[in-house]
Amino acid sequence: MDDKFHHVALIGLGLIGSSLSLAMRRAGIADRITGHARSARTRAKALEMGLVDTVFDNPADAVRGADLIILCVPIGVYGTIAREIAPHLKPGAIVTDVGSVKAAVIRDTAPHIPTGVHFIPAHPIAGSERSGPEAGFTELFDGRWCILTPIPGTDETALGKVRKFWQNCGMSVDIMTPEHHDLVLAITSHLPHLIAYNIVGTAADLETVTESEVIKFSAGGFRDSTRLAASDPTMWRDVFLNNKEAVLEMLARFSEDLTALQRAIRWGEGETLFNLFARTRKIRRNIIDAGQDTEAPDFGRPHADTGKEGPARG
Amino acid sequence: MDDKFHHVALIGLGLIGSSLSLAMRRAGIADRITGHARSARTRAKALEMGLVDTVFDNPADAVRGADLIILCVPIGVYGTIAREIAPHLKPGAIVTDVGSVKAAVIRDTAPHIPTGVHFIPAHPIAGSERSGPEAGFTELFDGRWCILTPIPGTDETALGKVRKFWQNCGMSVDIMTPEHHDLVLAITSHLPHLIAYNIVGTAADLETVTESEVIKFSAGGFRDSTRLAASDPTMWRDVFLNNKEAVLEMLARFSEDLTALQRAIRWGEGETLFNLFARTRKIRRNIIDAGQDTEAPDFGRPHADTGKEGPARG
Numbered sequence: 001m002d003d004k005f006h007h008v009a010l011i012g013l014g015l016i017g018s019s020l021s022l023a024m025r026r027a028g029i030a031d032r033i034t035g036h037a038r039s040a041r042t043r044a045k046a047l048e049m050g051l052v053d054t055v056f057d058n059p060a061d062a063v064r065g066a067d068l069i070i071l072c073v074p075i076g077v078y079g080t081i082a083r084e085i086a087p088h089l090k091p092g093a094i095v096t097d098v099g100s101v102k103a104a105v106i107r108d109t110a111p112h113i114p115t116g117v118h119f120i121p122a123h124p125i126a127g128s129e130r131s132g133p134e135a136g137f138t139e140l141f142d143g144r145w146c147i148l149t150p151i152p153g154t155d156e157t158a159l160g161k162v163r164k165f166w167q168n169c170g171m172s173v174d175i176m177t178p179e180h181h182d183l184v185l186a187i188t189s190h191l192p193h194l195i196a197y198n199i200v201g202t203a204a205d206l207e208t209v210t211e212s213e214v215i216k217f218s219a220g221g222f223r224d225s226t227r228l229a230a231s232d233p234t235m236w237r238d239v240f241l242n243n244k245e246a247v248l249e250m251l252a253r254f255s256e257d258l259t260a261l262q263r264a265i266r267w268g269e270g271e272t273l274f275n276l277f278a279r280t281r282k283i284r285r286n287i288i289d290a291g292q293d294t295e296a297p298d299f300g301r302p303h304a305d306t307g308k309e310g311p312a313r314g
Numbered sequence: 315m316d317d318k319f320h321h322v323a324l325i326g327l328g329l330i331g332s333s334l335s336l337a338m339r340r341a342g343i344a345d346r347i348t349g350h351a352r353s354a355r356t357r358a359k360a361l362e363m364g365l366v367d368t369v370f371d372n373p374a375d376a377v378r379g380a381d382l383i384i385l386c387v388p389i390g391v392y393g394t395i396a397r398e399i400a401p402h403l404k405p406g407a408i409v410t411d412v413g414s415v416k417a418a419v420i421r422d423t424a425p426h427i428p429t430g431v432h433f434i435p436a437h438p439i440a441g442s443e444r445s446g447p448e449a450g451f452t453e454l455f456d457g458r459w460c461i462l463t464p465i466p467g468t469d470e471t472a473l474g475k476v477r478k479f480w481q482n483c484g485m486s487v488d489i490m491t492p493e494h495h496d497l498v499l500a501i502t503s504h505l506p507h508l509i510a511y512n513i514v515g516t517a518a519d520l521e522t523v524t525e526s527e528v529i530k531f532s533a534g535g536f537r538d539s540t541r542l543a544a545s546d547p548t549m550w551r552d553v554f555l556n557n558k559e560a561v562l563e564m565l566a567r568f569s570e571d572l573t574a575l576q577r578a579i580r581w582g583e584g585e586t587l588f589n590l591f592a593r594t595r596k597i598r599r600n601i602i603d604a605g606q607d608t609e610a611p612d613f614g615r616p617h618a619d620t621g622k623e624g625p626a627r628g
Contacts, residue, residue, distance in 0.1 A: 100534075125531055125533050125534045126533060127534075128611035128612045129598070129611060129612070130611045135611065137617065139617040140617065142617065144533050145530060145531055145533070147531070174530075183522050183523055184523050184527050184528075184531055185531070185534060187516070187517050187520060187523055187528060187536070188517070188523075188527075188528055188531045188532055188534045188535065188536040189531075189534025189535040189536065190535075191513065191516075192513060192534075192535035192536045192538060192539055193535050194572075194575065195509055195513060195572070196535075196538075196594075197575075197590055197591055197594050198568065198571050198572045198575055198590075199505065199506060199509060199568060200594040200597050200598075201571055201590050201593065201594055202501070202505075202564070202567050202568045202571045203501050203502070203597075204593065204594070204597060205567075205571075206501060206567070208497050209497055209498050209501055209502075211597070211600075213498050213502075214498075214501060214502055214597075215597065215600045215601050215604050215606065216459060216488075216604060216606065217439055217459055217461070217498055217499070217502045217503075217606075218502055218601050218604075218606050218607065219439050219440060219458050219459070219606050219607075220414075220439045220441075220499060220502045220503025220506075221502065221503040221504075221506035221507050221510075221542050222501070222502040222503065222506045223598075223601050223606060223607045224506060224510075224538060224539075224541060224542055225506055225538075226594070226597055226598040226601055226607070227538060227598065227607075227612070227613060228535050228538055229591075229594040229595070229597070229598065230594065230595045230597075230598035230599075231591075231595075233588050233591035233592040233595065234588065236587070236591050237584050237587045237588045237591060240579050240587055241579070241582055241584055241587070244579055244580065244582070247579060248576065248579060248580060250516070251572075251576055251579075253516050253519075253520070254512065254513060254516045255569070255572065255573075255576075257512050257515055257516045257519075258508075258509070258512045258565075258569065259569075261508065261511075261512055262562065262565055262569075265554050265555070265558055265561060265562060265565075266558065266562060268555055268558070270551050270555055273550070273551045273554055273555070274547050274548065274551045276511055276512075276515050277511055277543075277545075277547035277550050277551060278547040279515065279518065280510075280511050280514035280515055280518070280540070280543040280544065281543070281544045281545075281547065283514050283517075283518060283525075283528075283529065283540055283543070283544075284443070284514075284537075284540035284541065284543065284544035285544075286525075286529045287529050287532050287537050287540055290529050290530060290532075292529065292530065292532050292533050292537060293532070293533075293537045293540070293541075293615070294615050294616055296616075297442035297443060297444045297449065298442045298443070298541070298613075299541060299612075299613035299614070299615050300613070300614060300615055300616060301607070301608050301613050301614055302608055302610075302614060303451065303453040303454065303456065
């Protein structure tokens with residue numbers, strides 16, 4: 001099978017779109033890359049950085065003649081984009097995406113895709129708290145998992161090409177139903193983001209502890225939550241609006257468990273606390289063994305360079 | 315003022331005790347270091363690593379003749395230890411500690427400290443998810459804050475010596491009341507740990523998503539929570555049992571805010587979500603500007619070395 005695409009169109013040139021361009025260039029799998037971004041600044045930056053050969057303010061122009069089209073915009077605008085690009089998609093072209101929710105993406109996108117064009121929904125599970133074209137880097141996808149959620153009747157050859165594409169970008173590929181994907185991601189990604197956003201909001205709103213104290217003494221653990229809570233607000237608003245049922249289900253379980261923990265603290269049930277705390281430790285070990293996090297303590301945060309990292313001693 | 319101590323006793327030789335030994339050696343502020351650990355393995359390891367000059371299975375023997383005694387054990391055993399060492403403390407000696415809760419530590423420890431010995435409670439806000447003497451490293455305290463919570467009538471000279479000691483270990487020093495410390499730490503450290511433990515427990519107990527899926531797809535955010543949830547179970551059980559009121563107060567606020575967020579998701583209130591998510595992003599920026607976290611995306615986790623970090627591509 002030929003791994004290459006003559007022409008790839010990136011709809012959206014933020015963290016994921018720009019990293020995809022860099023990963024495709026490294027793999028040498030795209031002869032030509034066109035791009036679309038709504039903001040003039042992003043378009044200029046992407047062109048200047050060589051992320052795209054040509055850039056368009058209109059998504060329809062970006063997809064004209066493309067063999068592979070990748071939607072890398074917040075999922076809330078997929079429906080609009082799909083409607084705009086539909087008439088300009090080349091017969092035989094493949095449309096894939098990077099959205100963090102799959103059932104809603106299929107609901108909004110699939111109806112617009114013309115017969116003869118293949119829509120293969122995908123979710124590369126990789127990212128960082130940064131946004132914009134400058135945030136991208138070549139290795140973002142390396143060693144991470146990409147989940148494909150094909151819809152009934154998907155063309156096997158097109159599916160194989162998309163699978164190979166994400167592998168060429170550095171990822172391992174798994175296949176599951178959109179519904180199961182949305183449940184898995186609700187617990188592994190959406191709920192962690194929600195509670196991170198929530199605790200940072202709670203901490204900022206206290207009257208008894210000032211925001212500057214929260215910041216100053218954040219190394220006790222709070223700072224870990226702030227990374228996820230620094231993620232792109234538009235993207236995450238759209239995730240929660242579009243994976244409502246699964247997120248609410250996971251949230252209900254989380255709250256139920258937290259109430260039990262609260263009760264154990266109130267009644268001084270040390271054994272209940274200890275048993276949970278001993279059990280969770282093993283899960284991190286398994287994540288490290290599975291190659292999904294670094295083994296270095298403290299995520300490998302730099303510690304030695306005190307001049308750059310720390311406040312003045314005093 | 316002479317910065318040096320002739321003889322320092324470390325009661326407890328885990329992550330903090332071992333790091334303190336290394337930091338003291340670097341600063342050249344301890345002529346002699348004795349240590350106590352309950353476990354024979356830890357004692358042998360600490361001696362082998364040169365963390366202590368002499369090691370004792372009995373805390374009373376370790377403190378005999380010491381000028382500075384540092385309690386580095388879980389706070390649940392402070393009372394017992396204080397009672398055991400009290401008769402053997404040298405007049406004029408200083409006792410300090412590293413406990414994450416201060417009011418309870420003072421309640422359990424101060425009554426045992428003899429007249430003529432100075433007890434200066436301290437909390438160096440630094441750590442990692444690792445435990446044991448091998449987990450320690452010289453730079454652990456560099457650029458971080460140490461909070462002192464002196465009790466009424468504290469000797470100013472002794473307070474000054476303890477302040478200087480933590481500064482020599484690489485820390486900045488702040489002073490506040492034990493009660494305020496416990497409130498500040500409840501939000502900046504204790505609650506973040508509690509919700510991290512809780513979400514990891516919730517994720518492990520699902521029927522619809524397997525534990526192996528949770529591990530495999532953890533790079534979407536879940537893995538961030540697992541670091542705090544891998545912290546020492548005994549230490550954290552004792553923290554929650556001993557800072558009950560402040561933790562329950564912060565937890566109540568967190569749960570209230572989370573319920574509001576849940577409602578916003580259920581009713582599709584995108585603006586409420588967006589406004590919170592945009593606000594929390596700034597707090598991370600402030601933490602980085604304050605030198606309390608790394609600026610590198612993804613905590614600076616390694617990304618380039620795919621051979622070591624990732625699963626096989628396929």
